[in-house]
Each structure stands twice: as structure tokens, then as C-alpha cells.
Amino acid sequence: MNKNDDYKKYIRKVxxxxxxxxxxKRAIETDLLNxxxxxxxxxxxxxxxxxxxxxxxxxxEFRDNLGLGEVRGFEYQSKKEWFNIPLVHIxxxxxxxxxxxxxxxxxxxxxxSVGAVAIGLLSFGAFTxxxxxxxxxxxxSGLISLxxxxxxxxxxxxxxxxxxxxxxxxxxxxxxxxxxxxxxxVAVFRESGQGDLMVQLPALxxxxxxxxKAAYPGISQFWLNFVLFPx
Amino acid sequence: xxxTEKQLRKGVLDILILKLxxxxxxxxxxLMKFLExxxxxxxxxxxxxxxxxxxxxxxxxxIENYPGEATGKRSVPRKYYKITDxxxxxxxxxxxxxxxxxxxxNYIIGE
Numbered sequence: 081m082n083k084n085d086d087y088k089k090y091i092r093k094v095x096x097x098x099x100x101x102x103x104x105k106r107a108i109e110t111d112l113l114n115x116x117x118x119x120x121x122x123x124x125x126x127x128x129x130x131x132x133x134x135x136x137x138x139x140x141e142f143r144d145n146l147g148l149g150e151v152r153g154f155e156y157q158s159k160k161e162w163f164n165i166p167l168v169h170i171x172x173x174x175x176x177x178x179x180x181x182x183x184x185x186x187x188x189x190x191x192x193s194v195g196a197v198a199i200g201l202l203s204f205g206a207f208t209x210x211x212x213x214x215x216x217x218x219x220x221s222g223l224i225s226l227x228x229x230x231x232x233x234x235x236x237x238x239x240x241x242x243x244x245x246x247x248x249x250x251x252x253x254x255x256x257x258x259x260x261x262x263x264x265x266v267a268v269f270r271e272s273g274q275g276d277l278m279v280q281l282p283a284l285x286x287x288x289x290x291x292x293k294a295a296y297p298g299i300s301q302f303w304l305n306f307v308l309f310p311x
Numbered sequence: 312x313x314x315t316e317k318q319l320r321k322g323v324l325d326i327l328i329l330k331l332x333x334x335x336x337x338x339x340x341x342l343m344k345f346l347e348x349x350x351x352x353x354x355x356x357x358x359x360x361x362x363x364x365x366x367x368x369x370x371x372x373x374i375e376n377y378p379g380e381a382t383g384k385r386s387v388p389r390k391y392y393k394i395t396d397x398x399x400x401x402x403x404x405x406x407x408x409x410x411x412x413x414x415x416x417n418y419i420i421g422e
Contacts, residue, residue, distance in 0.1 A: 117387070
């Protein structure tokens with residue numbers, strides 16, 4: 081780990097105990113980084129972080145002079161890191177942002193993220209944005225979205241489900257859409273449908289199979305089985 | 312006793328820092344060192360005391376910051392502070408207030 085990473089880590093530790101956000105937070109971070117650089121330049125051979133003092137004392141001084149109280153809530157950050165990202169970061173502080181391989185918090189950003197707003201590869205929460213998968217009240221993803229309102233490129237399932245390829249929901253819109261109301265190239269619907277090939281529910285597996293095969297003659301058996309799993 | 316001294320220093324810090332910046336554009340660490348040297352070690356500040364003062368002065372539009380030239384070794388450029396017109400007016404006003412404060416206090420304490 082190079083010294084800039086050490087500086088950033090130290091600053092993160094200081095900032096964890098100062099309840100400021102946005103512009104002011106960025107200002108303190110930049111100023112601390114500048115101070116570390118100055119100390120490094122003026123005191124060769126010495127560790128600027130040691131010269132700056134314990135992180136919790138510095139946080140406490142900032143809080144006193146900014147007229148702020150102590151930070152409420154719980155936060156845990158694992159010492160183990162991958163690519164300079166904490167393996168686990170749990171931040172349950174008000175307005176807390178958790179950033180880690182596994183992240184949990186009001187706002188969570190990570191490979192696996194869980195939060196009111198969750199962003200990552202696999203995301204779970206209220207508003208979720210997942211590159212691979214998202215599960216939430218409102219879910220956006222690249223591959224699979226599940227939620228009250230689910231949107232994705234691959235497949236969506238939910239009350240309102242919209243996807244490029246495959247959607248199942250009360251309202252479904254996709255190339256292959258299955259729902260009470262379905263819009264798609266293949267629309268399998270109960271109440272109303274719009275599409276090139278439409279099948280009204282209740283329907284037999286064979287009827288849906290024929291419609292899908294007619295629209296996508298080259299579809300593989302694997303995807304065919306996948307698409308037909310509700311029947 | 313220590314608390315009184317701390318409060319006195321804290322109370323006057325905004326005025327001193329504003330005065331220093333009115334004489335020359337300075338960056339944070341430079342201000343800390345300058346203040347320490349000029350006061351012969353009396354005002355030895357840490358970042359947690361200096362920067363909140365600078366933020367207050369900025370919020371009151373008495374000073375503003377601008378980035379210095381970036382150099383290869385640093386990951387961020389220095390942040391210089393300069394006085395504003397409003398800040399210059401404040402320095403003059405603070406000087407009058409300070410004179411009055413010292414004179415009035417000395418009437419009582421100085422005897």
C-alpha cells in the first residue's frame with residue numbers, strides 16, 4: 081500500500097467520527113490531505129500521520145470547533161481489503177454511506193449491497209441498482225430485476241415488470257412478456273395484450289411454446305425451458 | 312484556568328487568521344506555522360482548530376479559496392485563501408473592536 085492510500089485511510093477514519101456531509105466533508109478531506117503532504121515535505125523521514133495525531137482526537141477537535149455532537153449509530157469496517165476496498169462495510173449512521181465488497185447501510189455501494197438505496201453487482205433494498213441483479217421495491221439491473229417495479233435489460237419480475245428480453249408481472253413489457261397486461265413480441269396475457277404473437281391465459285405450455293418458437297426459431301432448449309418455467 | 316485560556320485563544324482566532332490572510336494569500340498549513348512562529352509558540356494550532364475557523368470565514372464571505380499550482384508529488388493542489396473586500400472591512404472593524412476590548416479590559420485587569 082502506498083503512502084497516498086495510507087493518507088486516505090487515515091482521513092476516512094477521521095471523517096467517520098465527524099458528522100458532516102457533501103461539500104463540507106469534501107473540504108475537510110482535501111484540507112487534511114493537503115496538511116499531510118505539507119508535513120511530509122517539511123519533515124522528511126517522519127511519518128506525517130503520526131505527526132498529525134490520533135484520528136479520534138482530530139475528529140473530536142473538529143467536532144468541538146464546528147459545534148457538532150458525536151456521531152450516532154453503528155459503523156463497522158473490516159480490516160481486510162480487496163483492491164483497497166474493505167471486504168465488509170456496515171454503516172448504520174444517519175445519512176451513512178457504506179462502501180465495500182459487502183456493503184450495508186442507508187446508502188450502500190458494493191459488489192453485494194444492501195440498503196435503502198443500494199448500488200452494486202447484486203443489490204437488495206428499497207431503490208436498487210444492480211449490474212447483475214437487483215431486488216427491491218424499485219429495482220433496476222442489467223440482468224435480473226425483481227421488485228414491485230422492476231426494470232432490466234435481461235429479465236424483470238414484479239407488479240410492473242419491464243425488460244428488453246423477458247418480463248413477468250401484473251404489467252409486463254418485454255420481447256417475451258407474461259402478465260395480466262402484457263406487451264411484447266410474444267405477449268402471454270390474461271386481460272389484455274399487445275404483440276405480434278399473443279396467447280391468452282389460461283394457456284397450455286404447448287401454446288406458449290409454439291408462440292415463442294414462432295417468434296424466435298433459433299432459441300436454444302435451455303432458454304426455451306427457462307422462458308416456459310411458469311407453465 | 313486552562314479553560315479560560317482556551318476560550319480566550321479561541322475567541323481571538325478568527326480575528327488573527329483574518330488579519331494574516333489580509334496581509335498575504337496563504338494556505339492552511341502555512342497559516343498554522345506562521346501563527347505559531349509569530350506568537351513564539353503561543354498559538355500552536357492543529358488542523359481541527361484551524362480549518363473550522365477558515366470554513367466560518369468562508370461562509371461569512373470574508374475570505375475565499377483558490378487552488379495553487381499542482382506539483383507532481385502531491386495528489387491535491389494547495390488551497391490558498393485570500394481576503395475579500397468584505398473581509399478587509401471586517402479587519403478594520405475588528406481592529407477597532409480589539410483596541411476597545413484591550414483598553415477597556417486593561418482598565419480593570421491592568422491595575
